[in-house]
Amino acid sequence: MNVVNLKRKRFLEVSLKLIHEKGFKGTTMRDIATQLNCDVANVYNYVDSKQALLEEKLFEISGAFHESINNILISSYSPVDKLKAIVSFHIQLTSRRPFEVALLVNEWRNLKEPILSKFLEEKGGYEDKVRSIIKEGINSGVLRDMDLEIATFAMLSSIRWLHDKYTDPAKTVNPIELEKQISDFILEGIRA
Amino acid sequence: MNVVNLKRKRFLEVSLKLIHEKGFKGTTMRDIATQLNCDVANVYNYVDSKQALLEEKLFEISGAFHESINNILISSYSPVDKLKAIVSFHIQLTSRRPFEVALLVNEWRNLKEPILSKFLEEKGGYEDKVRSIIKEGINSGVLRDMDLEIATFAMLSSIRWLHDKYTDPAKTVNPIELEKQISDFILEGIRA
DNA sequence: CTTTTACATCAACAAGTGTTGATATAAATA
DNA sequence: TATTTATATCAACACTTGTTGATGTAAAAG
Incomplete structure (x- = not known):
């Protein structure tokens, strides 16, 4: 302004x-x-300080992810559609604020106690919520009966590094197409 | 000794x-x-120096990955089996030398020029080789006709963070089972 | 006009950084 | 036994770090 x-x-x-x-x-x-x-x-x-800069931006962008997954969690979507929604939001936020997402992914180790513990707790909470969605999907039979831990881990890994596609201005990616490609990758894999 | x-x-x-x-x-x-x-x-x-420590260990573990993918590339394996072999080797090395793999993944940004450029070139070469395998798979029809760039990116993302499972002694993971789970995830996705 | 606010410059600090040199000691080697 | 080698200690260096305080100026607000 x-x-x-x-x-x-x-x-x-x-x-x-x-x-x-x-x-x-x-x-x-x-x-x-x-x-x-x-x-x-x-x-x-x-x-105020270098550390304050890290904390402010980190929890700001982290809060956006938590708000999103909470809304998704209580929605009436099916497990598969919930996972799609997570991917969708992740890509939207990453395409709009790539450097903040990169900060979240790369720099949380530089937080100091007791804030680091607080962050890790929230991070664990996010993963728990993804895990619960996948568990529901497996239980209801719409997802394969694979190891729950590894499924959660693999799913999150597949979207956690998307910021690389947006911090580099040379790579112009269409978010909508990317969303479809990533969702398909997670749900269907790469085999024909 | x-x-x-x-x-x-x-x-x-x-x-x-x-x-x-x-x-x-x-x-x-x-x-x-x-x-x-x-x-x-x-x-x-x-x-000799802190920087030398980084460079030595980084290129040592990086070299192991390159040697492996080169052997896989010239093998007579099918594209799918080549990808499986990449996953297999990655997990084996990560389970045996988790902290070195973590160094490779997390700390290469701390290299200084001109060594940084050399590293990035090699890193790009590795990705090119994975891309060529996936391309061969898509062309021959054994892999879905998805975006080549994103397929490569997603595949690598799925295995790049496995060291988290081994640097934490609390999480004991069976490499053989992990290999099957990750390969299945990449090839078949999570949908039933 | 007066006063506050935003922004700029300069100098300096205390602490921490990687690294080196001088030196001593114990062990391995010759 | 003599000599090299590995390891240890201590002090110090040159430099970088985040941060602060004093001071000045120009614009906005009262």
């Missing part, structure tokens, strides 16, 4: 991009300042 | 474990020394 938020927005963009390239620990406040064409001290106009 | 190699082996174990926990940048030479119950300067008996 006003100039303040525009400058802060630019700061966030630059920070997330740098963190994606060089990692959280590898990105210095001076790196960010240089990219913003300003002094180091100036960066602290936009954020 | 002798005491020298035993001590160096212990140093490597400790280093890889610490790097897995705290990241490469987050692990200091003093951290490693503390874990080894010795002085910082002592660490340099085992390695």
Whole structure:
């Protein structure tokens, strides 16, 4: 809106991009300042500390995923359609905010206690919810009778790295087509 | 064998474990020394520099993957069996050397130029080889006619994070069963 | 006009970083 | 026994890190 938020927005963009390239620990406040064409001290106009930047953005994007899966979980969708909805939301969010999703996937290890434990608990909760959907699908016979743990793990792994397709501007991907391809991969595999 | 190699082996174990926990940048030479119950300067008996440690172990484990896929590529296996062999080798290596595989997956960003470019080139080469196998499978009709790029991407994503199952001693996984489960997931998906 | 707010610059700090050199000791080797 | 080798300790270096404080300026708000 006003100039303040525009400058802060630019700061966030630059920070997330740098963190994606060089990692959280590898990105210095001076790196960010240089990219913003300003002094180091100036960066602290936009954020309280480097750690606070990580925590804010991490839990913000993490919250979006949790909100989504909670809505999906209580919906009247079938298990298969719930899984499709998870894939769909994941791709939508990743295509719109790739660097924040990348932050979530790559940099949570840099959180410090006790916040790290809080994050891991929430992460576990997310996985539990996916697991419960798959379990329901297996029990009702619409999904194969495979190892529940590995099914959950494999499903999540298949979508967790999609941000690579969007952080690289060279790769232009159609989200709708991607959604279909990934859903088909998870549900049907690659064999004809 | 002798005491020298035993001590160096212990140093490597400790280093890889610490790097897995705290990241490469987050692990200091003093951290490693503390874990080894010795002085910082002592660490340099085992390695020339922190960067050299990363490079050595990274290219060592990376080389194992390349050697494997090269052998698979020139084999007389069918495309499907080639993919199965890739999964099989990946799981075997991951179960035996989980922390090194984790290093390869998580820490390559910390390489410096020009070595980083060299690594990325090799990484691209590996992906190209997987892509060529899938392409052959699609062309011959044994694999579904899905997007080649996404199929390659999804297949690799499904196996790239298996080290999480082995770096955590709480999770004991049977490699043989895991291999079957992952192969089935990739080939058949999860739908009944 | 006055006062607050946003933003900029410069210098500096305390702590932590990888790494080296000098030196001592015990073990292995010759 | 003499000598090399592996390992240990201690101190110190040059540098980078996140962060703060003092100070100035220009714009917005009252």
